[in-house]
Amino acid sequence: MSTPVFLVDDDRQLLRAMAQTLELADFAVTPFASAAEALSQLDRDFAGVVVSDIRMPGMDGLQLFERILGLDPEIPVILVTGHGDIAMAVKAIQDGVYDFIAKPFQSERLIQCVHRAAEKRGLVLENRRLRDVARQAEDDFPLIGQTPVMDRLRQTLRQIADTDVDVLVTGETGSGKEVVARLLHNWSRRAKGNFVALNCGALPEQVIESELFGHEPGAFTGAQKKRIGRIEHSSGGTLFLDELESMPLSTQIQMLRVLELREVTPLGTNEVRPVDIRIVAAAKVDLADPEQRKAFREDLYYRLNVISLTIPPLRERRDDIPLLFRYFAERAARRFQRPAPPLSADILHHLRAHDWPGNVRELSHFTERVVLGMTPGTVAGGSSATDTQPGSLPERLERLEAEIIRETLTAHGGNVQETIAALQIPRKTFYDKLQRHGIVRREFIGGSR
Structure with missing residues (x-):
């Protein structure tokens, strides 16, 4: 089956020439004279490559790329640039563009670039398919049990999976709290997003903030590269916070803001980034009991405790x-x-x-x-x-x-x-x-x- 290629250029003559070149190389080309038209036909399941000119009226190639990032950051986008746009294209590659082709270019250069991008897209989709298979295998272990308490728990999970409310799960060590969190994710419309897990008790206080919120280069000693935090990485999916009772007090204050405003500010920057998250938190102790809650903030407990689930011990x-x-x-x-x-x-x-x-x-x-x-x-x-x-x-x-x-x-x-x-x-x-x-x-x- 030929790989689909969306070709975008307001120069109709160049558009026809590039389309003919790629069709002769056995690609299934769909030409568009505007970025908006191409974007209206794209979705997360698009199995091909987008090739776009940069300078176009209305939505330009860079704006199209930014919109595609929000749709699926793993769709390969190749930008066609004039000589004066090369510096701009190089920066775009740093932001995630797959590659750029400078005008004038040889037909073989275009074909090779699209071919490599198509191979990358094929691997991405295959990995997603394998992840789906693995998820289905996990569903063979959906809280196994025939007792009434397990029937009720599974029924509750089905009822709330698509509600997007935050959930607090309590249960003893080894009872299956992460299994519950994964099922809530897998059974919801967020299943196509990332399931991101963090054990709050496994990281020292000086590390957990960077793990959760991310950081910019130079934010602290040793921060040489930009890092996307677990919260931002889980946007569109589910964030599972295990051993919540172990979260440091300073981090609790920041998490309360994230829960209230649904936004995150990485370390080393004042940039505020909106996030679409659902949090499933797990605790080994009863956070409703002040004696067991100890230093855990009461307001954070009530903010997370929209729906509370208890997993019975064996x-x-x-x-x-x-x-x-x-x-x-x-x-x-x-x-x-x-x-x-x-x-x-x-x-x-x-x-x-x-x-x-x-x-x-x-x-x-x-x-x-x-x-x-x-x-x-x-x-x-x-x-x-x-x-x-x-x-x-x-x-x-x-x-x-x-x-x-x-x-x-x-x-x-x-x-x-x-x-x-x-x-x-x-x-x-x-x-x-x-x-x-x-x-x-x-x-x-x-x-x-």
């Missing part, structure tokens, strides 16, 4: 646990190229008896270890499974200690500081025990929040 929906185990087992079997294990009586007993403080994340790690051939007694997170294992008392205590460490690492997503605090042991002792038990901490990092 211990409150135990009937879903075997279903989740089967899902994770099949996924792990494909990953490790192992057969999916049957749901044995021992495994089922552990699934029902354990409290799963790490929730879905802990269950996922447990299932992976079962698929790798470890028995429930060597992977379970409680004494009930260990007490039945043979061996001397010191050996059984060693196994129990290893399981407690694994369970605590899982519950805290591999975070060393939180795990040490929960175990109440010195850091050196913690690392000594990891080495003695052969526990690899990085295996516990990540998973569904």
Whole structure:
């Protein structure tokens, strides 16, 4: 199939000549005598290239490019320039124009430039297609569960997905807060935009502002290049702020302004940029409770809390646990190229008896270890499974200690500081025990929040 090319020039003679050149090179050319006419035919799914003269009455080529940027910044735009416009065209390339061709030019130069731009556009659309496929695969895991509380949660997500209201999600570590945020994005009309996630507790205070708001070159020491912040990058899509309770106070004040005015000012500039964002925020604590909220601003909490969702922990929906185990087992079997294990009586007993403080994340790690051939007694997170294992008392205590460490690492997503605090042991002792038990901490990092 020929790549479409929109050709824009008010010089009808030159327009015909360029159209003929590109048609002979097997491009599907649509000529336009004005930029406004071409723009009216463009949309985000345009699969081709735009070639435009710069100097035209009404809307010129640069203005057309700016309008296309708002439509889809990844549509390649090639500008045709006169000698006096070259400096202008070079600046336009810095702003995102794909290339420029200076008059007079050889036909081959035009063909090669359009061909390269068409290849780039093809890759962009293929990546989008693959992203859509991945998104559909994610929909195979839409908060798996058949309990009434999960049915209600899915129904609520469907109802509010297209409302564009900001949402506050609360739930324990590993319960699936990011899964909820992604589903709200995927099920909304914002699905074509970016889903941008930021863990507010993972970045130091001096870095988080640059990550959120972006910066200009020279805004601070080490800022050598312009950086688009997460907020601006998520414009048209969804911004997911995880561990909201960890956001520094100074950043909270700035975020309150963003929420109220829907605009952002990058560091190092006075330029105000409007943003079209939807924020889904997640917290591990109940921000409605002043004691748990602590230093978190009350006004920011109420501004974000337009709609509040609570994800129940696994211990409150135990009937879903075997279903989740089967899902994770099949996924792990494909990953490790192992057969999916049957749901044995021992495994089922552990699934029902354990409290799963790490929730879905802990269950996922447990299932992976079962698929790798470890028995429930060597992977379970409680004494009930260990007490039945043979061996001397010191050996059984060693196994129990290893399981407690694994369970605590899982519950805290591999975070060393939180795990040490929960175990109440010195850091050196913690690392000594990891080495003695052969526990690899990085295996516990990540998973569904």
